[in-house]
Amino acid sequence: MSEFITRRSVLAGAGASAALTTLPISMVTLAFGGTREDFTFTYISDAHIQQIKGASFVRNWDQGLKRAVAEANLVKPESDFVIFGGDLAQLGKREELDHGAEILSKLKGKLHAVMGEHDYYLDLGDYWSKLYGPHYYSFDHKGVHFIVLNSILTSEQWTFHRWPTAEQRMLEMAGLDNPNGSPFMVGDKQRKWLANDLAKLDKKTPLVVFSHSPLQKIYKGWNFWTDDAEEVQALLAPFDSVNVIYGHVHQIQYNQIGNISFNSVMATAWPWPYPQSYAQAESHLPVLTIPMNRADPFFERDATGWQLIDIGSGRVTARYQLWDNDQRTVAFDHKAGHPVDIAYQEPTQHRLPQTHY
Amino acid sequence: MLRSTLLLAFGLAAFGATTARADEFTKTDVERYQKEFEQVAAKGRELWTSGALGTNGVACAQCHPNAANTHPETYPKFQKQLGKVTQLFEMVNWCIRNPLQGANLPPDDPRMTALVSYITFERRGVKLAPGQH
Ligand SMILES: [Fe+2]
Numbered sequence: 001m002s003e004f005i006t007r008r009s010v011l012a013g014a015g016a017s018a019a020l021t022t023l024p025i026s027m028v029t030l031a032f033g034g035t036r037e038d039f040t041f042t043y044i045s046d047a048h049i050q051q052i053k054g055a056s057f058v059r060n061w062d063q064g065l066k067r068a069v070a071e072a073n074l075v076k077p078e079s080d081f082v083i084f085g086g087d088l089a090q091l092g093k094r095e096e097l098d099h100g101a102e103i104l105s106k107l108k109g110k111l112h113a114v115m116g117e118h119d120y121y122l123d124l125g126d127y128w129s130k131l132y133g134p135h136y137y138s139f140d141h142k143g144v145h146f147i148v149l150n151s152i153l154t155s156e157q158w159t160f161h162r163w164p165t166a167e168q169r170m171l172e173m174a175g176l177d178n179p180n181g182s183p184f185m186v187g188d189k190q191r192k193w194l195a196n197d198l199a200k201l202d203k204k205t206p207l208v209v210f211s212h213s214p215l216q217k218i219y220k221g222w223n224f225w226t227d228d229a230e231e232v233q234a235l236l237a238p239f240d241s242v243n244v245i246y247g248h249v250h251q252i253q254y255n256q257i258g259n260i261s262f263n264s265v266m267a268t269a270w271p272w273p274y275p276q277s278y279a280q281a282e283s284h285l286p287v288l289t290i291p292m293n294r295a296d297p298f299f300e301r302d303a304t305g306w307q308l309i310d311i312g313s314g315r316v317t318a319r320y321q322l323w324d325n326d327q328r329t330v331a332f333d334h335k336a337g338h339p340v341d342i343a344y345q346e347p348t349q350h351r352l353p354q355t356h357y
Numbered sequence: 358m359l360r361s362t363l364l365l366a367f368g369l370a371a372f373g374a375t376t377a378r379a380d381e382f383t384k385t386d387v388e389r390y391q392k393e394f395e396q397v398a399a400k401g402r403e404l405w406t407s408g409a410l411g412t413n414g415v416a417c418a419q420c421h422p423n424a425a426n427t428h429p430e431t432y433p434k435f436q437k438q439l440g441k442v443t444q445l446f447e448m449v450n451w452c453i454r455n456p457l458q459g460a461n462l463p464p465d466d467p468r469m470t471a472l473v474s475y476i477t478f479e480r481r482g483v484k485l486a487p488g489q490h
Binding site: 059177221222270295296298 | 406412413414415418419420421422423425426438451452455456479480481482483
């Protein structure tokens with residue numbers, strides 16, 4: 001499909017054409033119950049569409065989103081729906097949201113959007129709402145209950161009283177490593193809504209929760225963090241199968257806390273280093289996570305990509321469509337009771353990623 | 358910790374007031390040198406996060422929060438994509454030309470000095486590993 005020389009094609013020698021022809025849809029089989037129809041959904045996240053001025057936008061980020069959309073449309077059989085995981089815009093501007101929404105509008109299938117901090121802190125999600133509706137909601141699909149949370153809220157003080165202008169508020173929150181930022185949270189109001197939403201469900205109903213920030217605490221300095229994560233986890237704990245999928249981190253992470261499985265998704269725009277590569281930081285990267293390779297900046301789409309997800313096993317299987325790296329699949333290991341990388345988790349097959357300097 | 362504290366106490370007792378070294382920098386000197394560096398590194402942090410180095414508003418910090426994943430301790434090193442042994446400033450310029458769609462800074466441009474100061478400061482304490490890829 002691609003004539004470009006990519007790291008993968010250089011290393012594999014065989015060209016990059018495998019990417020689209022091997023989308024492993026046929027592997028999706030229903031492993032439990034049999035009362036539920038099988039399906040996959042597409043997960044695209046963190047496009048960070050960035051306006052330069054007028055009608056010109058940063059080409060690099062545009063290309064990431066366009067490529068994800070084009071590839072997602074080629075999947076057979078088609079996904080049942082698409083999730084966009086947040087941070088469609090870089091600075092929350094209408095122009096950026098409109099431009100991103102236009103690219104996303106080419107997607108086949110229904111789109112459900114998640115709020116990211118880059119979409120929110122200019123006008124507190126006002127314009128985003130005109131495009132994508134409520135900031136948090138739930139829906140049912142083929143026996144699975146899906147919940148979309150807005151996890152990037154923060155204190156009233158920071159949101160309403162700290163900054164002289166909305167533009168500055170947006171800029172301060174947009175800097176990942178900016179000490180003037182503020183920890184993300186779901187907040188009381190939304191947790192009450194969540195408790196209500198869950199109250200009517202059978203505890204055997206599989207739950208899939210979409211949030212932008214991790215509903216767990218990894219590294220506060222970069223907001224790989226949700227301040228009330230434990231309270232949200234407590235609401236989800238009584239269910240048999242709980243799966244949280246989050247964006248924001250631009251890297252592969254997975255974890256298990258009690259009955260809750262966590263999977264992150266990749267960005268289409270650019271990758272982020274793992275927090276442990278910041279020499280002055282203390283990070284709590286889940287020990288389960290086998291990191292992705294260090295990004296090679298000479299290949300523009302390296303360490304970016306999108307995901308195909310199914311819950312055929314009763315838990316999330318995330319198939320990472322990585323453009324310049326080997327594809328990875330993270331699936332729930334029912335014996336171990338947590339997600340594993342199906343190729344690299346076993347110590348005997350352990351092929352460690354490069355050193356993260 | 359306790360042991361080193363004790364050793365220090367012993368050392369002080371043994372040498373008393375004669376520990377001053379020959380031609381020592383004055384406290385004022387040292388403070389000034391430190392402040393000069395800190396100001397330049399702070400200027401580097403400002404440039405790093407500003408989006409003003411290139412033409413498209415992209416900032417270094419978008420991909421490299423706290424200058425992470427820049428591994429300054431490994432330079433100079435053979436950069437296979439550039440086909441030669443390169444210094445850190447050449448890689449900074451590569452980023453300015455490509456993701457930032459800007460123009461090279463001269464190696465001794467005060468802005469380059471500021472950027473390299475900031476990158477290195479964020480990596481303080483890490484062992485030098487020149488040539489490491
Ligand atoms: Fe984000």
